[in-house]
Amino acid sequence: MKILVCLKQVPGKDAPVRIEANQRAIRDDVPYEINEPDLFALEAALRLKEAQVQGGSEPAGEPQSEIVALTVGPARASQALREALAKGADRAIHVEGAEAPQLDAYAVAEAITRAIAGESYDLILTGLQADDDGFGQTGVIVAELLGAPHATIIMEIVPVAGRARIRAKRELEGGRFQWVEMPTPAVLAIQSGIGKLRYATLMGIKQAKNKPLRQTTLEELGVRPSLNRQVIERLYVPAKRQGGELLTGTAAEQAAQLAARIRREIPR
Amino acid sequence: MILVVAETHASGEVNPASLEAIAAAQQLGTGAVCAALLGGDASAVAALTACPIERLYHGQHPSLATYSPDVWVQALVQIYEQAQPTLVLLAHTYQARDFAPQLATRLGGALISDVTGVKSPAIFIRPMYQGKLAAEVSFRPDIPGVVTVQIGAFNRASLRRDGAPAPVTMVNVTPDAPRIEAGEIFTEAKQAIDLSHAPVIVAVGRGIKDPKNLDMARQLAAAMGAELAASRPICDSGWLPMDRQVGSSGQTVAPKLYLAVGISGAIQHLVGMRGSRTVVAINKDPDAPIFEIADYGVVGDLFEVVPALIAALQASPGAPPD
Numbered sequence: 001m002k003i004l005v006c007l008k009q010v011p012g013k014d015a016p017v018r019i020e021a022n023q024r025a026i027r028d029d030v031p032y033e034i035n036e037p038d039l040f041a042l043e044a045a046l047r048l049k050e051a052q053v054q055g056g057s058e059p060a061g062e063p064q065s066e067i068v069a070l071t072v073g074p075a076r077a078s079q080a081l082r083e084a085l086a087k088g089a090d091r092a093i094h095v096e097g098a099e100a101p102q103l104d105a106y107a108v109a110e111a112i113t114r115a116i117a118g119e120s121y122d123l124i125l126t127g128l129q130a131d132d133d134g135f136g137q138t139g140v141i142v143a144e145l146l147g148a149p150h151a152t153i154i155m156e157i158v159p160v161a162g163r164a165r166i167r168a169k170r171e172l173e174g175g176r177f178q179w180v181e182m183p184t185p186a187v188l189a190i191q192s193g194i195g196k197l198r199y200a201t202l203m204g205i206k207q208a209k210n211k212p213l214r215q216t217t218l219e220e221l222g223v224r225p226s227l228n229r230q231v232i233e234r235l236y237v238p239a240k241r242q243g244g245e246l247l248t249g250t251a252a253e254q255a256a257q258l259a260a261r262i263r264r265e266i267p268r
Numbered sequence: 269m270i271l272v273v274a275e276t277h278a279s280g281e282v283n284p285a286s287l288e289a290i291a292a293a294q295q296l297g298t299g300a301v302c303a304a305l306l307g308g309d310a311s312a313v314a315a316l317t318a319c320p321i322e323r324l325y326h327g328q329h330p331s332l333a334t335y336s337p338d339v340w341v342q343a344l345v346q347i348y349e350q351a352q353p354t355l356v357l358l359a360h361t362y363q364a365r366d367f368a369p370q371l372a373t374r375l376g377g378a379l380i381s382d383v384t385g386v387k388s389p390a391i392f393i394r395p396m397y398q399g400k401l402a403a404e405v406s407f408r409p410d411i412p413g414v415v416t417v418q419i420g421a422f423n424r425a426s427l428r429r430d431g432a433p434a435p436v437t438m439v440n441v442t443p444d445a446p447r448i449e450a451g452e453i454f455t456e457a458k459q460a461i462d463l464s465h466a467p468v469i470v471a472v473g474r475g476i477k478d479p480k481n482l483d484m485a486r487q488l489a490a491a492m493g494a495e496l497a498a499s500r501p502i503c504d505s506g507w508l509p510m511d512r513q514v515g516s517s518g519q520t521v522a523p524k525l526y527l528a529v530g531i532s533g534a535i536q537h538l539v540g541m542r543g544s545r546t547v548v549a550i551n552k553d554p555d556a557p558i559f560e561i562a563d564y565g566v567v568g569d570l571f572e573v574v575p576a577l578i579a580a581l582q583a584s585p586g587a588p589p590d
Contacts, residue, residue: 017397026397105369106378133396136381137369140337144373149338149447152366171517172453173362175510179451191517193504229378229408233391238402244562254566255576258548261564262492262581265525265546266468 001052001163003045004121005089006112006139007038007071009080010132023234025101026132034080037127039197041190042069045125046088046198048157066090068121072111073100078213085208086200092211097218099225105133107227109141114221122163122184128153128191136189143187151180152189269300271325271353273344274316275363276308278453282315285359285419290319292422293357298389303434304347306340306441307332317433324434325351327441334450337367341374342443348375348412350439360416362516368416377412380405382535384421394418398534399557419516419539461495461511462519468494469523471514471541472502475530475551475570479507484574485529491581497521499537515540530570533558550574 011017015030034042049065069084071077072095081092095115103111124143129136143150156169160181167181171191200208218224247257270293274286286303293301303316306327316324327343348356356371358364360382372379385393387404392415396403407413463469470489476482482496489496496512503513514521515537526544531537533549533556541547542561549562550570559565566573 011397017400019401026401104378106373109373131398134382134394134398136365137379140366140369141373144370150366150370151337151448153362171362173516174520175518176453176455178453180448181451182448193500196505229411230380231406231408233404233406235396235401235403237400238395238560244559244565246559246565246567251568251572252576252580254568255573255580258550258564258566258573258577259580259583262525262527262548266492 001048001122001159002066002068002120003048004068004070004116004124005038005042005045005084006124006126006142007042007069007080007084008035008127008130008132009033009071009073009077010035010130013131019235019237023236024232026235028101032076032079034083035127035130035132037129037131037190037192039127040192040194041125041127042067042084042087042089043195043197044154044157044188044190045123047195048123048159049088052159068093070112070115071095072097072103072108072115072218074098081213082208083200085211085213086204087198088204090211092213094213094215095218095221095223096215097223099218102225102228103218103223104228104230105135105137106141106229107223107225108138109145110227111218111221111223112138112142113145114223115216120185122186123157123166124148124185124187126187126189128189139187139189146185146187148185148187149182150187150189151182153191154188155191155194157188269302269322269351269353270296270298270355270357271348271351272301272303272321273356273358273364274303274305274308274312275359275361276305276312280309280311282308282312283359283361284424285361287319287424287427288419288422289357289359289417290321291424291427292383292386292417293355294320294427295422296355296386296389298354302351302353304344304351306343313436314433317436318429319427319434320429321434324436325439326436327439329441329443331443331446332441335363336446336448336450337370338448339443339446340367341371343441344371345374346441347439350437354413356412356414358414358416360418364416368414372412372414375412375414377414378407379414379416380407381416383415383417395535398532400555418535420542456510461509463495463497463512463514463521464519466495466497466521466523468492468525468527469497469514469521469541469544470494470527470529471497471499471531472508472529473499473531473537474501475532476502477530479505481571482507484571484578487578488527488529488574488581491578492525492527494525494527499531499534528558528562529574531558532556533561550577
């Protein structure tokens with residue numbers, strides 16, 4: 001089974017988010033990391049491959065399972081691909097471009113589909129959404145551009161009939177679930193928390209250096225911000241809702257004030 | 269005209285979030301609001317035509333008995349072509365997240381997702397960077413626009429219709445056979461804990477850092493006579509069972525008092541608890557979104573504040589001092 005995993009590099013969870021003077025982007029002098037939901041997509045791909053190799057369910061005469069990590073991002077994003085390779089991806093594709101952070105979900109989906117033109121994947125996995133712009137759309141748009149079926153908020157993946165079909169467990173609201181089945185190629189957006197994320201091993205980090213990383217650019221693919229279908233007019237720090245009371249003082253003083261208010265709300 | 273795509277629960281009932289979407293469409297103030305319903309029974313039609321809408325487009329086809337993104341998109345494209353709306357609006361539910369990006373792309377347009385407010389009829393406000401920032405977003409001119417609105421962001425209380433129900437236009441849609449076979453909807457082993465009726469809840473989040481710190485949270489819950497709950501990352505890590513999870517993928521709660529410890533307040537968590545009467549938050553990050561909905565907030569180190577709070581509660585078991 002050949003699996004493409006789409007990853008995005010986003011500002012670190014605790015990184016300060018500061019707005020550029022043009023009010024349309026954030027300053028990029030922050031530490032970056034792989035978008036956590038995308039790590040779960042990578043984890044799902046690695047587990048699928050391991051299950052197929054161990055279970056001997058690699059169809060006879062078929063090429064071996066292969067996991068390809070792809071990112072659309074500026075030069076810094078190659079670090080995300082190195083990490084994915086170290087964790088077990090077989091090769092990587094970097095769609096490089098300084099304008100990448102300005103692209104909307106549609107333009108990123110165009111970049112992804114153009115970058116993989118001529119290749120055929122059985123599965124394309126993405127995280128549920130990026131923790132920076134939170135569109136939650138890129139995977140679904142990739143499916144639409146490829147004419148492939150898709151499903152989102154996926155908890156579990158089971159190949160059916162070799163690699164011709166795929167069964168996936170969707171999470172619905174309120175703790176309900178549903179299995180869906182569709183032909184491959186298919187696009188699945190993976191729910192976060194589907195399993196414990198692995199760390200790269202020392203061996204993996206060593207091997208990653210020799211794994212192929214293909215570079216292409218937004219320019220070569222003809223993708224630029226003018227493809228965007230939505231425009232960020234202004235970014236700002238939202239006003240805090242008024243009315244809440246902040247309790248001040250030392251921890252003990254805060255605790256005493258809080259205890260008094262809790263007792264008022266729920267007297268025994 | 270704005271077309272609001274309504275969603276029904278498995279029970280057949282119209283999702284209340286779809287009524288909020290109708291309220292959002294009205295708030296845009298750009299004129300007529302119509303609704304679209306795919307499949308659905310007479311009670312759903314009645315609920316929607318009792319809303320202040322101009323017309324209900326009711327899509328009909330046997331495939332509409334079960335949700336599938338392919339079928340939904342094809343049916344909605346047909347209704348779109350007949351109704352010719354200027355904007356499509358729907359609630360940001362799991363189902364909408366599944367098909368709305370496909371619908372927008374099929375129409376040659378875009379989806380602005382998770383909208384919490386409107387600045388003008390053409391500029392929508394949505395959170396970015398996990399709610400740390402807000403963005404004013406517009407569509408590129410001359411393309412079809414689809415908008416999903418965050419659950420709870422628009423108030424449906426003002427939805428009132430005078431006079432007869434809105435007229436219904438039946439649309440016989442003709443989707444292809446679905447590529448995606450959908451199985452039965454099920455729940456995993458029944459929920460052992462029903463948090464929805466708990467009067468007091470102490471909920472913990474990522475900020476507690478280590479499962480061994482759960483003991484401290486349990487002592488706090490005991491001191492308050494509260495049920496212990498958690499945000500998603502805690503249950504994902506297996507530190508607490510899934511049936512203690514509050515949020516869009518867990519339980520929805522509305523206690524008298526909700527004490528959030530080390531929970532930043534991602535929207536997926538807030539939708540599960542913002543019906544609480546009083547919200548108290550303890551978090552080290554003064555910018556955490558949880559403080560926006562908190563009635564009382566403590567910005568500080570929970571590992572100092574919580575033990576002090578347990579001590580203070582145990583020392584004042586009686587009536588409040590004021």
